Amino acid sequence: MQQAMLTCPHCNTQGEQTLTPFLDLGKHPKQKLAILTDSLFTLTCPSCKEQFSVLHELLVVDEQEHFALMLIPDTELGEVDGKVTGKEEVGEYTLRLVSSNASLKEKLLLLDNNLDDRVVELCKLYLSMNVKEKDVQLLFTDIQKEEQTLLFTVLDADSHVLGSIACEMELYTQLVETVKAFALRKGYFTKVDQMWAYQMIRNSAGR
Ligand SMILES: [Zn+2]
Numbered sequence: 551m552q553q554a555m556l557t558c559p560h561c562n563t564q565g566e567q568t569l570t571p572f573l574d575l576g577k578h579p580k581q582k583l584a585i586l587t588d589s590l591f592t593l594t595c596p597s598c599k600e601q602f603s604v605l606h607e608l609l610v611v612d613e614q615e616h617f618a619l620m621l622i623p624d625t626e627l628g629e630v631d632g633k634v635t636g637k638e639e640v641g642e643y644t645l646r647l648v649s650s651n652a653s654l655k656e657k658l659l660l661l662d663n664n665l666d667d668r669v670v671e672l673c674k675l676y677l678s679m680n681v682k683e684k685d686v687q688l689l690f691t692d693i694q695k696e697e698q699t700l701l702f703t704v705l706d707a708d709s710h711v712l713g714s715i716a717c718e719m720e721l722y723t724q725l726v727e728t729v730k731a732f733a734l735r736k737g738y739f740t741k742v743d744q745m746w747a748y749q750m751i752r753n754s755a756g757r
Contacts, residue, residue: 558595558602565596569606576613585610586655605651609635610658617644619657620739625649628746630739640737647739652709656690663693665722668729670700671747673717677702678744683712688744693719 552569570590573581584590591603608621618640620630630647632640646667648654660667674688681704688702691714699716706712732750734740 556593556604558597558600560595560600560602561598563595563597567593567604569604571606571608573608573610574613575610576615582658585651585658588651591651608654610654611635611637611640611643613639615661616642617646617661618739619646619648619654621648621651621654623649625741628741629735632737632739645737645739647741649741652689653743660690665690665693665700666726666729667742668732668734668747669722669725671742671744672725672728672751673700673722674702674744675747675751676721677715677717681715686712688715 556567605623610619685707687705691701698719704712
């Protein structure tokens with residue numbers, strides 16, 4: 551836990567708040583729900599009792615599943631050395647860096663569905679070529695078991711929902727082979743997003 555003085559956006563009063571910079575999902579699996587429902591980043595003003603949200607740095611570790619996610623809001627970094635966590639064991643984990651709450655939630659959903667986020671980002675790259683609007687962001691929503699498709703929400707640059715788009719599970723299966731050529735630096739939290747997928751494709755084409 552971490553104490554911080556924060557100003558309430560409703561009444562402008564400063565109040566002391568308790569932030570959670572670290573979650574151990576192996577020990578407290580229910581805390582995943584706090585991320586997925588946004589309650590982790592929702593604070594209540596001690597003065598006016600209104601709620602407001604504050605996105606802050608967060609490290610999520612799951613020792614059972616061997617993954618760790620690092621949230622650094624709006625970071626431009628592509629990687630962060632796992633050593634900064636002070637936890638030696640993370641060197642052997644799947645490590646991902648995210649810059650928004652939406653991508654943090656997406657990573658957890660992908661892990662829950664046993665989907666490889668690198669493959670999913672490649673699928674998104676293919677899908678976004680078929681979307682008319684420019685600068686769209688795709689977020690994984692669900693697996694549609696009957697249709698054998700992956701469903702994505704399409705958002706514009708301001709995070710407004712434009713609609714949804716589906717991708718055949720077959721494309722995912724095909725791309726599983728492709729990502730094997732894309733190495734990630736061991737022991738580093740890597741931001742695996744559409745930009746990452748684009749660069750990987752470009753690099754492999756240039757070889
Ligand atoms: Zn207030």
